[in-house]
Amino acid sequence: MSITARQIHLVSRPDGMPNHDHFATVEVELPAPGDGQVLIKNHYMSVDPYMRGRMRAQGVYAEPYALNQPMHGGAVGEVLKSNAEGFEVGDIVLNGAAWQDNFLADASTVNKFTPFDMDRLSLYLGTLGMPGMTAYVGLLRFGEPKPGETVFVSAASGAVGANVCQIAKNLGCNVVGSVGSNDKAQWLLDECSVDEVINYKTCGDLTEALTKAAPNGVDVYFENVGGEHLQAALNVMNHFGRIAACGMIATYNNAEPASGPNNLMLIVGKKVRINGFIVFDHNDMRTQFLSDMESWVSEGKIKTKETIVEGLDNAVDAFLALFTGDNFGKMIVKL
Amino acid sequence: MSITARQIHLVSRPDGMPNHDHFATVEVELPAPGDGQVLIKNHYMSVDPYMRGRMRAQGVYAEPYALNQPMHGGAVGEVLKSNAEGFEVGDIVLNGAAWQDNFLADASTVNKFTPFDMDRLSLYLGTLGMPGMTAYVGLLRFGEPKPGETVFVSAASGAVGANVCQIAKNLGCNVVGSVGSNDKAQWLLDECSVDEVINYKTCGDLTEALTKAAPNGVDVYFENVGGEHLQAALNVMNHFGRIAACGMIATYNNAEPASGPNNLMLIVGKKVRINGFIVFDHNDMRTQFLSDMESWVSEGKIKTKETIVEGLDNAVDAFLALFTGDNFGKMIVKL
Numbered sequence: 027m028s029i030t031a032r033q034i035h036l037v038s039r040p041d042g043m044p045n046h047d048h049f050a051t052v053e054v055e056l057p058a059p060g061d062g063q064v065l066i067k068n069h070y071m072s073v074d075p076y077m078r079g080r081m082r083a084q085g086v087y088a089e090p091y092a093l094n095q096p097m098h099g100g101a102v103g104e105v106l107k108s109n110a111e112g113f114e115v116g117d118i119v120l121n122g123a124a125w126q127d128n129f130l131a132d133a134s135t136v137n138k139f140t141p142f143d144m145d146r147l148s149l150y151l152g153t154l155g156m157p158g159m160t161a162y163v164g165l166l167r168f169g170e171p172k173p174g175e176t177v178f179v180s181a182a183s184g185a186v187g188a189n190v191c192q193i194a195k196n197l198g199c200n201v202v203g204s205v206g207s208n209d210k211a212q213w214l215l216d217e218c219s220v221d222e223v224i225n226y227k228t229c230g231d232l233t234e235a236l237t238k239a240a241p242n243g244v245d246v247y248f249e250n251v252g253g254e255h256l257q258a259a260l261n262v263m264n265h266f267g268r269i270a271a272c273g274m275i276a277t278y279n280n281a282e283p284a285s286g287p288n289n290l291m292l293i294v295g296k297k298v299r300i301n302g303f304i305v306f307d308h309n310d311m312r313t314q315f316l317s318d319m320e321s322w323v324s325e326g327k328i329k330t331k332e333t334i335v336e337g338l339d340n341a342v343d344a345f346l347a348l349f350t351g352d353n354f355g356k357m358i359v360k361l
Numbered sequence: 362m363s364i365t366a367r368q369i370h371l372v373s374r375p376d377g378m379p380n381h382d383h384f385a386t387v388e389v390e391l392p393a394p395g396d397g398q399v400l401i402k403n404h405y406m407s408v409d410p411y412m413r414g415r416m417r418a419q420g421v422y423a424e425p426y427a428l429n430q431p432m433h434g435g436a437v438g439e440v441l442k443s444n445a446e447g448f449e450v451g452d453i454v455l456n457g458a459a460w461q462d463n464f465l466a467d468a469s470t471v472n473k474f475t476p477f478d479m480d481r482l483s484l485y486l487g488t489l490g491m492p493g494m495t496a497y498v499g500l501l502r503f504g505e506p507k508p509g510e511t512v513f514v515s516a517a518s519g520a521v522g523a524n525v526c527q528i529a530k531n532l533g534c535n536v537v538g539s540v541g542s543n544d545k546a547q548w549l550l551d552e553c554s555v556d557e558v559i560n561y562k563t564c565g566d567l568t569e570a571l572t573k574a575a576p577n578g579v580d581v582y583f584e585n586v587g588g589e590h591l592q593a594a595l596n597v598m599n600h601f602g603r604i605a606a607c608g609m610i611a612t613y614n615n616a617e618p619a620s621g622p623n624n625l626m627l628i629v630g631k632k633v634r635i636n637g638f639i640v641f642d643h644n645d646m647r648t649q650f651l652s653d654m655e656s657w658v659s660e661g662k663i664k665t666k667e668t669i670v671e672g673l674d675n676a677v678d679a680f681l682a683l684f685t686g687d688n689f690g691k692m693i694v695k696l
Contacts, residue, residue: 079630252625274626286621290587291609293637295414300635302628 028055029065029106032338033096033126039083042281043349048081049342052096056130059109064119064133068103071124071338071359072151073345074185078278099124100156101361102147113138120150127338127361142320152185152356153330154319160272160305161189161248162315167308168270168301169246173198176240178259181250182223183210183331185356186272189319190248191220192328199246202239204232204255206351213354217329232258243267252276257287260298269300279349331355363390364400364441367673368431368461374418377616378684383416384677387431391465394444399454399468403438406459406673406694407486408680409520413613434459435486436696448473455485462673462696477655487520487691488665489654495607495640496524496583497650502643503605503636504581508533511575513594516585517558518545518666520691521607524654525583526555527663534581537574539567539590541686548689552664567593578602587611592622595633604635614684666690 030053037050059065077099080091091097101124105117110133113119119136123129141147142154152158164186171177177194181187182203191214194201202222203214211223222239229235236244236258243264249256252274259269277284292298322328333353335344338361347353365388372385394400412434415426426432436459440452445468448454454471458464476482477489487493499521506512512529516522517538526549529536537557538549546558557574564570571579571593578599584591587609594604612619627633657663668688670679673696682688 079626256625271628273629277626283623285623286625288618288620290591290621291414291612293635294606294608294639296637297639297642298635298637300628300633302631302633304629304632307632 028057029128030054031056031126031128033129034338034341035094036081036091036097037094039081039093040078040279043279044078044081044346046342051339056128059107059130062110062133063130064105064110064113064136065107065128065130066103066119066121066123066136067106067128068101068121068123068126068361070102070148070151071341071361072100072155072157073124073341073348073357073359074099074157075273075275075278075348077345078349096123096129097125098122100151102150108133118144118147120155125338125341142324148332148334148356148358148360149323149330151358152332153189153323153328154316156305157185157356158189158319159308159312159315161186161193162319163305163308163311164248164270164272164303165190165193165246167311168303169194169248169268171197171199171246174200175245176200176202176242177246177248178202178204178236178240178244178262179248179250180204180255180259181273181275182220183214183355184250187248187250188214188218188331188355189328192218192322194246195219196322196327200240200242202236202244204236204251207354210354213331217331226255233261236262246270248272250275253284253287257289260287260289260292260296263292263296263298265296267296267298269298271300271302275349332358334358334360336360363392364463365389366391366461366463369673369676370429371416371426371432372429374428375413375416375614378614379413379416379681381677386674391463394442394465397445397468398465399440399445399448399471400442400463400465401438401454401456401458401471402441402463403436403456403458403461403696405437405483405486406676406696407435407490407492408459408676408683408692408694409434409492410608410610410613410683412680413684431458431464432460433457435491437482437485443468453479453482455490460673460676477659483667483669483691483693483695484658484665486693487667488524488658488663489651491640492520492691493524493654494643494647494650496521496528497654498640498643498646499583499605499607499638500525500528500581502646503638504529504583504603506532506534506581509535510580511535511537511577512581512583513537513539513571513575513579513597514583514585515539515590515594516608516610517555518549518690519585522583522585523549523553523666523690524663527553527657529581530554531657531662535575535577537571537579539571539586542689545689548666552666561590568596571597581605583607585610588619588622592624595622595624595627595631598627598631598633600631602631602633604633606635606637610684667693669693669695671695 214220247259253276549555582594
């Protein structure tokens with residue numbers, strides 16, 4: 027008995043904001059698992075802003091998505107059939123085969139794990155997964171915040187940003203976040219104990235707003251946005267400030283590259299350090315990350331906001347919503 | 362018997378390119394040295410691009426120059442009269458009192474030293490002074506070049522840049538420089554053994570020229586210029602590349618801030634590290650710097666190009682020439 031898999035392929039490369047024409051849903055028949063293989067049914071898949079970068083033929087990431095193939099990305103699934111030692115039917119696995127419901131994999135390419143809570147599997151795509159680890163690695167390894175310092179986080183209610191804010195609070199920092207809606211601001215203030223939140227769409231001059239929100243200056247900037255946010259952060263940064271550069275979502279859908287901040291000379295005068303980073307280079311921190319974060323989550327010291335969209339057919343819309351600011355928290359597709 | 366001192370004051374703050382109207386020559390009478398003081402006659406003073414930053418009321422540096430006071434900066438002089446223990450007439454001292462011929466100082470504010478060669482005193486304002494140490498600190502501490510890696514240096518024939526190029530060659534690196542004239546390019550190739558030199562004024566697209574000059578990519582960029590140079594460096598940078606940000610001379614005289622590079626997202630994708638720095642924070646490296654550099658200079662492994670302008674009355678012109686590209690090597694004023 028063969029099993030059908032539904033996959034979403036990238037069929038052309040967007041120039042500017044992607045739309046449905048760039049994607050196609052494809053059905054394929056999967057054979058029975060070969061030696062060392064497992065058949066997996068994905069329960070949840072992740073959509074993340076970095077995926078936009080991988081849709082370019084060349085550029086920011088080493089491996090662009092291939093055309094007319096399923097895109098890849100984080101997913102959590104369950105073993106349906108196993109022909110591999112050490113894998114049983116029902117095992118829960120993290121895998122990189124998002125954008126498809128069922129798939130066949132070499133067992134060595136998936137990670138079996140014991141969920142902290144079977145009812146919260148989707149956390150392993152967010153707070154306890156790649157976005158959470160991105161927050162943890164970027165803040166600790168590159169931000170190096172000390173208790174009492176001020177940490178500024180852009181896209182602060184996002185899948186990465188909300189974790190950065192809360193980890194920084196747990197480390198004893200003063201935290202200022204920037205978001206694009208009052209609902210997001212309120213959630214950060216009420217649920218995440220963030221000290222000050224700026225709505226960048228309504229605050230007027232961002233440098234002035236940040237100066238007011240961070241009267242002692244910014245020691246660490248966790249960069250998710252780029253453009254004016256980077257410019258304002260540099261303006262308000264203290265000497266020897268650190269910038270952990272995780273992403274620049276404001277620039278991802280520009281067909282023509284936009285100019286950068288006009289005050290980069292402040293990097294010199296303020297002796298600022300900027301580190302670009304990608305989480306996949308920092309697997310040495312995974313054990314420490316899971317240990318700290320599972321504790322914080324179970325103690326209620328890290329809250330998670332998820333938007334869960336139902337069904338593979340809505341995955342493209344879920345992805346596109348990442349760029350309109352309509353989503354709130356970690357965007358997850360339930361398959 | 363009192364002694365007259367001639368000083369150059371900043372009398373108004375330039376907005377854009379400075380000119381003679383922003384400066385005035387002032388004569389003052391100096392009293393005899395008080396207890397713990399020395400009277401010093403400066404032989405050489407330095408003009409450096411960073412001085413432009415200090416002419417702003419606020420901004421890149423912590424201490425702007427005061428109006429209607431002598432500006433400060435590096436100088437080498439000789440003790441004329443001493444009322445301080447440990448200082449004898451004829452002692453050679455490094456001091457921060459440029460822009461004046463004679464001055465009275467607390468002995469604790471000047472540094473007595475034994476010149477490596479009495480006929481080459483001016484070297485202590487260049488290769489063996491602040492610009493040389495800037496090159497050394499920036500390249501070693503922040504560039505961290507490994508033998509065989511490619512180091513790209515902008516303003517490569519300048520007081521800092523020429524030392525960066527030659528230190529990098531002495532460390533076994535492949536070195537690419539960027540300059541604004543063929544004479545400067547030829548000097549770097551012939552005298553300093555630099556591997557490839559780009560004349561950015563005639564090369565056409567800078568990214569293409571750098572790609573050709575650095576076919577294995579750039580591992581370390583020593584940033585003196587900013588703007589298009591930074592953009593090109595990011596385009597050609599290898600993953601995990603390092604940028605030592607020493608200055609951005611292209612931006613210093615802009616009355617309105619100019620936009621930055623359009624490709625800063627490459628900082629993330631290529632996992633680039635950028636460190637702004639100012640040499641004064643790194644005095645812990647001074648002994649190592651002088652030991653290495655005096656050896657390299659005496660062995661002919663570091664060449665120095667100086668432009669020596671005669672007389673305090675020409676100091677403003679010497680300073681202004683830093684921004685026109687007319688100077689070649691370290692600009693020194695002989696007093």
